[in-house]
Amino acid sequence: MNTPRQELEARVAAAVHRLFSPAPPAPYVRPCPDLRHGDFQTNAALVLAKEAKANPRDLAAKLAAALALADLADQPDIAGPGFLNFRLKPAYLAQQISLRATDSRLGLPAVANPETFVIDYSSPNIAKEMHVGHLRSSVLGDALARLYRFLGHTVITDNHIGDWGTGFGMILFGYKRDGDPEKLRQDPFGHLESIYRRVQEEAKADESIREAAKRELVLLQQGDAANLELWNRFLKYSLEALDTIYRRLGVKFDHTLGESFYNDALPGVVADLLKLGLARESEGAVAIFSDGKLPPKDDPFLVSRDGKYDDNPLLVRKSDGGYNYATTDLATIRYRHDHFHAKRVLYIVDGRQQMHFRQLFAAARRWGYGAMDLEHVWFGAILGADKKPIKTREGGDVKLKALLAEAEERAGKIIAEKRPELPEAERAALGRVVGLGALKYADLAQNRNLDYVFSWEKLLAFDGNTAPYVQNAYVRIRSLFRKAGLEQAPVAEVALTEPAELALAAKLLDFADSVHLAASEYRPHYLCLYLFELATLFHKFYEACPVLTAAAPVRDSRLVLCDLTARTLRLGLDLLGIEVVEQM
RNA sequence: GCUCCCAUAGCUUAACGGAUAAAGCAACGGUCUUCUAAACCGUAGAGUGUUGGUUCGAUUCCAACUGGGAGCGCCA
Known part of the structure; x- marks a missing residue:
């Protein structure tokens, strides 16, 4: 269609x-x-x-x-x-509306040639509680996964969590000294983070603590049973806590293959790179250098200093024998190719890592993975009101948990004002959907490349291009159907005469264009814009064209239009990871 | 120093090389005895940081510059 x-x-x-x-x-x-x-x-x-x-x-x-x-x-x-x-022509619009009225995909057929996508997003560190910085990646990645899945592609989502690395030496050292198993179970992030912070602070001043932490890390990497057991416990509790947040966010993953998953593969990756001549030793480390095949200006392994080009290598093994995250990333690319048979891999990661990904992708091409399309889908920073990276008043990160709670609470308060007659439990449920929807939508509705100035007023402003505005259009339609005692639209001839009807119908038919555009550019804001315009046109239609009180043929035609609008809004929001409610 | 990103109404943003640059918020003025006013209608408000270039046509592409941000070997 x-x-x-x-x-x-x-x-x-x-x-x-x-x-x-x-x-x-x-x-x-x-x-x-x-x-x-x-x-x-x-x-x-x-x-x-x-x-x-x-x-x-x-x-x-x-x-x-x-x-x-x-x-x-x-x-x-x-x-x-x-x-x-x-x-x-109005007759064409009417005929096309009728076709979609009975189509669960609303006129968007699945692609003929599906491809396999791996989408890599969220990627928190398990020793630190998720904060506002993880929101964009999680929400964008989830929306893109939903979009591509709906288009008919095979989508594999993978949360590449930070569950390995130098930080764990400090945590192991600190936990052995003053850890508390009960606290760990109850609040793994809070406990590990406070331990991590304390040791980090002490290590700054005390060489011996730095050394001790390093020894714990080496023990862990060598497979020491006690450290491995502790690390496994950290991982288990942290994953459970992450799960709680993701459930609340409505974000899902097919896999959670963190850095530790690739541990055993790292020596082989470096050996392979050395054997192929892609990497060589330099100052005790192993690194990938330019192969001179690109113009120096476009070569990510060169950097210009004082008018001449210097090496800008990608390190794959440190001089102490440890591995860098580039090594893990290369191992991950190989795994996604060999195991998932990925045709495309999307990395939903902030824009500061552009240089890293340019090097990584160039290295992967030289390594023989050029047939795989690797894309860094980058986004801007989240800033505070002072236009600097956002922090709490105490200077810490804004916790995602607190953010979600506040969104729900603020939305709940507004609902309590507007709908005091609703039972408490129902208001809370509405607050959850509306607050969370507003939070996600505010992030998705703007071009991801722009920096994002965080403000509660903006996030929960329920006017203009926001989730509640779009959700409200859906609610109004559902209310019409409740009032009419109908579950769905009658089977009826569609006839369009009023300008508001024609404008709404024309917009409904553009749904697939907006989904394709949003997906192909990895920019869900195109879909947000479409839904906002659709909701606006519906509100205008609702104002200008009586539905239930119209004479029978017009009434039924308008009910078809309303029903298709509701299903388009619901599906569109669903593709963004946002729910609808039956009343609000 | 080099590289990358950003710059559009007071504010937040949109514009898939095209026509008189489009919305929302804020401001001002209207519309609830009529399917929920989290709605609708109207007024005012910019010529897209600067200077050039390509083009029949540039907010969009190219070059230089200005301002802001980020990144630049053993952190991730």
């Missing part, structure tokens, strides 16, 4: 094909930025005229004459320098 845009594009392509024997690159049809001009436009004539050195308006006229689209749109206008503007 094509969207109107896809259908018009196919018709334009066919016409272009008839007019030009070597068919030029596919022309495109896009929505008119200004609806006064029409619903869709193509600039195909402008592009073709440039190629053929012809008059664009003449070409546009020829193209218009060659188009066969009487069943879906009026004969196009030729406008400006040679645009063709299309206006869809």
Whole structure:
């Protein structure tokens, strides 16, 4: 099933094909930025005229004459320098609405050639409680996983947790000295983090503590039974605590293969890199250097200093024999290739690590994994009101747990004001869905590359482009159906006459375009924008067009429109990881 | 020093090389005896950091510059 845009594009392509024997690159049809001009436009004539050195308006006229689209749109206008503007016919809109009214995928068929994606997101450290910095990765990654899954791809989600590394030496040392098994069980993050902080503080001043921590780490890495047992306990309790948070967030993973999972593979990775000549020893460490095949400007293994290029190697083994996270990342790439047969891997990681990923991906290509498409889907920082990385008043990280609690509580308070008659338990349930939805949506609704200034006012502002606004449109429709005593829309002829009906119908048909756009660019904010516009058009329709009080044929037609709107809003929000409620 | 990212109404943002740059918030003024006012309608508000270039056409591409942020061998 094509969207109107896809259908018009196919018709334009066919016409272009008839007019030009070597068919030029596919022309495109896009929505008119200004609806006064029409619903869709193509600039195909402008592009073709440039190629053929012809008059664009003449070409546009020829193209218009060659188009066969009487069943879906009026004969196009030729406008400006040679645009063709299309206006869809109400009968076509109505027919397309009817087709989607009985389609559970709302007019978006699954892809014909599914690919296997691995999506890597969230990735907290198990010795530290999750904080606000993990929110974007978790929420974005989850939304992208849902989007690609819905499109019909095979999606494997993997939480690459930090469960190994130098920090654990300090934790082991500190835990042995003043750990408390009961506290560990009850609040693993709180306990481990306070231990970690204390030892880190002491180690700054005391060389012997630094040494002791290092010895614990070496013991752990050598497989010492006592340290391994402790580490396993840290892992077990931390994973349980993480689970609680993820359940609350509504974020899921197929796998949680942390750094420790790749431990045993690391020596082999380095040996392989050395054998292949990709890496060599340098100052006691092992590193990957430039192979000179790229222009120095584009070579991630070179950096320009004072006018000449210096090495900027990627370290894969430290001079003390330990491994870097680059090594783990390379082992992970190999595993995802060999074991998951991934065609594409998305890393949902903040933008500060761009250099690391450029080096990592270049190293992976040279290592022979060039057929796999590796993408760093990066996002901006979360800043406080002072535009500096966000901290609590005490200077610590803002805990995710506290954040979720506050979102739910604040939403609950607003609901209590608006709906005092609801029972307490119901209000709490609504607060959870609305608060969490607002929190996630605020993050998803803006371009991920921008820094994000955190503020409660903004997060829980329930006006404008927010989750509650969109959820509310859904609630209004459900309320109509409750009032009508109907579970779903009647099977009815769809007839569209009012401007508000036509605008709503046209927007409903664009759903698949927005999903494709959001997925292909890894930018869920396109879908948010679509849902906001859809909700706005629904509210306008609701204002202008009575539903239940209209005469029978109009009433049923409008109920079909309402039902499709509700299902589109629900599915769209679901693809973002946001729930709906039946009333609010 | 080098590399990367960002710069659009008072604020937060949108714009998939196209037409008179689009929304929300805040401001101001309206609409609840009519399917839930977490709604709707209206007014005012920018020419996209600067200077060039490519193009029939640039917020979008290229170059230089300015301002802000981040990163640059044994942390992840």
